[in-house]
Amino acid sequence: MRVSVIIPTHNEAQAIGHVLADLPADQVTEVIVVDSNSNDGTPEIAASMGARVVQEPRRGYGRACLTGLAATNSPDIVVFLDGDYSDRPSELPILLEPIIQGDADITVGARLRQQRVRAALPWHQAFGNRLAAGLIRLLYGLAITDLGPFRAGRADVLRALALEEATYGWAVEMILKGAINGFRVVEVPVSYYPRIGKSKIGGTLKGTVGAAWFILSLTVRYYFRQRKARNPTVHVTEC
Numbered sequence: 001m002r003v004s005v006i007i008p009t010h011n012e013a014q015a016i017g018h019v020l021a022d023l024p025a026d027q028v029t030e031v032i033v034v035d036s037n038s039n040d041g042t043p044e045i046a047a048s049m050g051a052r053v054v055q056e057p058r059r060g061y062g063r064a065c066l067t068g069l070a071a072t073n074s075p076d077i078v079v080f081l082d083g084d085y086s087d088r089p090s091e092l093p094i095l096l097e098p099i100i101q102g103d104a105d106i107t108v109g110a111r112l113r114q115q116r117v118r119a120a121l122p123w124h125q126a127f128g129n130r131l132a133a134g135l136i137r138l139l140y141g142l143a144i145t146d147l148g149p150f151r152a153g154r155a156d157v158l159r160a161l162a163l164e165e166a167t168y169g170w171a172v173e174m175i176l177k178g179a180i181n182g183f184r185v186v187e188v189p190v191s192y193y194p195r196i197g198k199s200k201i202g203g204t205l206k207g208t209v210g211a212a213w214f215i216l217s218l219t220v221r222y223y224f225r226q227r228k229a230r231n232p233t234v235h236v237t238e239c
Contacts, residue, residue: 001100002029004075004155005092006068007051008061009033009083013040015196019081020049022089027096029075033083034068042083062170066163072155079152084195086120087111087150091190095152098186105157105183106174109150109190120194128212132172135216139223140179144187147171147215157183168214176222 005028009016016033023031033046033053043053056067065080072078077099081087087109098104111121112129121129133144153174161181165173178185 001077001096002073002075003027003077003079003096004029004072005031005079005081005089006065006072007031007033007046007081007083008036008056008064008068009038009042009046010036011038011040011042012083012196013038013042013045015085016042016045016083017049018085018196019083019089020046020051024090024092027092030073032068032071034064034071036064058166060166061168062163062173063166065170066166069158069163075155077152078155078158080149082149082195086193086195087148088191088193091150092152094188094190095150098188099152099154103184104186106153106178106185107151108144108146108175108185108187109148110144110146110187111148111190111192112146120192128215132212132215132219135219136172136175136179139219140176142175142179142185144175144185146187147175148190148192150190153178165218168211169218171211172215172218176219180222180226 005023007019020031031051033043033051034056035043035053036056036059047053054067054071056064069078077096079092079095081089095107095109098107112126129146132147136142136144161174161177163173175185
């Protein structure tokens with residue numbers, strides 16, 4: 001199995017070395033760090049540790065992930081991982097195993113099922129994730145508890161999903177489109193720790209509320225789009 005790991009970064013100089021050092025070298029084919037205008041030496045550190053650095057000056061977490069996905073070199077599985085060392089790269093095999101064994105097409109690391117350090121996820125961020133996951137369970141029947149950023153997917157499945165969300169929607173688009181198209185989305189428990197450095201979104205109440213609103217509205221919009229596709233309006237023409 002060829003495994004590509006994509007790591008979006010913006011000023012993660014304090015953490016990126018830990019992230020790259022902890023990746024299990026025997027299971028990773030390539031590491032792509034997608035950097036967005038870092039000015040603290042993040043891309044230089046990443047390059048010195050063997051990662052391929054791709055510059056993405058446009059803002060947006062989803063856009064960075066899409067740029068990394070486009071830069072991969074014929075992988076079988078693609079892994080997405082934050083560069084702040086809150087998730088542990090050494091747990092990569094946990095995400096890969098269900099896919100390799102043929103039991104999943106997409107795996108999502110669930111931080112709320114096995115959280116070793118409670119302070120790692122602020123209450124408002126945990127609440128927002130539970131709310132979004134609950135709505136997805138209700139509308140799509142998908143058994144998930146979290147929308148964690150540590151996730152993996154078969155490369156052919158990711159291509160088939162035609163992912164396009166450039167900002168907050170990235171967290172949920174892969175899951176929703178996977179469920180709608182009948183792919184197996186499986187949640188696996190992962191540990192979670194306080195990030196190294198300052199949070200760009202989840203560390204503030206305002207940022208979390210904005211992301212949660214975007215994700216919830218997108219979840220509802222995809223649901224009604226799916227229903228409309230299943231039940232197209234029939235137009236009757238009178239003669």
